[in-house]
Amino acid sequence: MSEPTRSTTDFQIGSEQFDIASELMGLREELRTLLKTPFREMRVAIPIRRDDGSGAVYIGYRVQHNGARGPCKGGIRYHPEVDLYEVRALAALMTWKTALMDIPFGGAKGGVACVPWEMSTAELERLTRKFIQRISIILGVNRDIPAPDMYTNAQTMAWIMDQYGRKNGYTPAVVTGKPLELGGSQGREAATGRGTIFVLEHVAREWGVDPSLASAAIQGFGNVGAYAARFFHELGGKVVAVSDISGGLHDPAGLDVPRLLEHVAKNRTIEGFGQGQRISNKELLTVSCDFLIPAALGGVINRNNADGVRARFIIEGANAPITPAADQKLAERGVIIAPDILVNAGGVTVSYFEWAQNLQQFYWDEEQVNRELAKRMERAWNDVLTVHKEKKIDLRRAAYLIAIDRVARAESLRGFE
Ligand code: NAD
Secondary structure (H helix, E strand, O other): OOOOOHHHHHHHHHHHHHHHHHHHHOHHHHHHHHHHHHOOOEEEEEHHHHHHOOEEEEEEEEEEOOOOOOEEEEEEEEOOOOOOOHHHHHHHHHHHHHHHHOOOOEEEEEEEEHHHHHHHHHHHHHHHHHHHHHHHOOOOOEEEEEEEEEOOOOHHHHHHHHHHHHHOOOOOOHOOOOOHHHHHOOOHHHHHHHHHHHHHHHHHHHOOOOOHEEEEEEEEHHHHHHHHHHHHHHHEEEEEEEEEEEEEEEEEOOHHHHHHHHHHHHHHHOOOOOEEEEEEEHHOOOOOOOEEOOOOOEEEEEEEOHHHHHOOOEEEOOOOOOOOHHHHHHHHOOOOEOOOHHHOOOOHHHHHHHHHHHHHHOOOOOOHHHHHHHHHHHHHHHHHHHHHHOOOOHHHHHHHHHHHHHHHHHHHHOOOO
């Protein structure tokens, strides 16, 4: 039987982990049902005028999975494969991620099915404004706070803040990942990649690997992948392969990361960089390396290619990059997987700092942001490692156990009525 589509697979990843963890902890049936059921789902039509004068109608979603521990929080993704199943699955991941990091948020996600790389900046602005206009009744600083995800960035967040503000007045805390000029936080842009490499360092220490002697392959060279490459290189490690939507590059001797970052800043893609051998995105996943860092789409490591993975460690920069079938195959071969809800939680953690700074209108310097981020990531890592050792379960199950327990306690204390 062929594996389900990417969206269905993404949905199963979180949902299977939830079932396993709730069974392990003996969670009451009514709580299981409550925690699996999204709190609120919204689907909207987004009609906009294209630059050529024609009209187009896009479909957008916002799913609030759970808000027991605080306002719902989660990014907005622009991608042709966005659908309700994917957004729903990613919203649930946010609930577990914010709980694992012990920050006072719940989980949400949004997305618009579109082909952002074929749209002009003006079209993307019109799309964003109309989308926000239509979902703004469920947003708010104490209700639901969007952030960037794939193919959205600080500029998109600036439009969101401006659009929301037209009706509600100056409200910077309604969205995070904003430009610094509009109340963004120092360190937010780099936070997810920085957190990814913090976790890689903890994994390396625990399993006796020296990162400065290690190699990494990174799929995706956007916000998460490019910063992960930079910080891994700064540790002295060798980045032997990278890829983006245009394909990949491989050099076992190590790519020149600073020069590659300059190239991408200028050209927006790794294409045309004059070093390394061209490889496909599929080949990147099976390159010989110590650390494989998927940092693009979900479901890329699946039952068809899991046996080909040669890395000893997988550090999940992307959300849900490994399907449940692949997860099992890799575990049987002893591959250590650091799970997404821990690895890429640096972004939402600094988003929390941004929200707190906006509410207080009192701003931190970058050193303070990075220090607090390191502290929070270390605490979450130690929590996961302790449960992993005590219960003899893998890192992903340990992370889910902690997260689900925290949300279940909050729901129980609020009461079922
Ligand atoms: P981005 O839009 O900045 O970059 C995406 C990168 O993936 C680009 O380099 C693009 O070319 C590449 N890409 C697209 N399609 C690809 C394909 N088929 N094969 C290989 N590469 C492809 O996105 P991002 O913010 O870096 O997000 C990447 C992943 O990290 C997503 O799974 C996202 O959910 C997750 N994430 C992001 C953040 C954040 O703060 N940005 C936080 C947590 C998790």
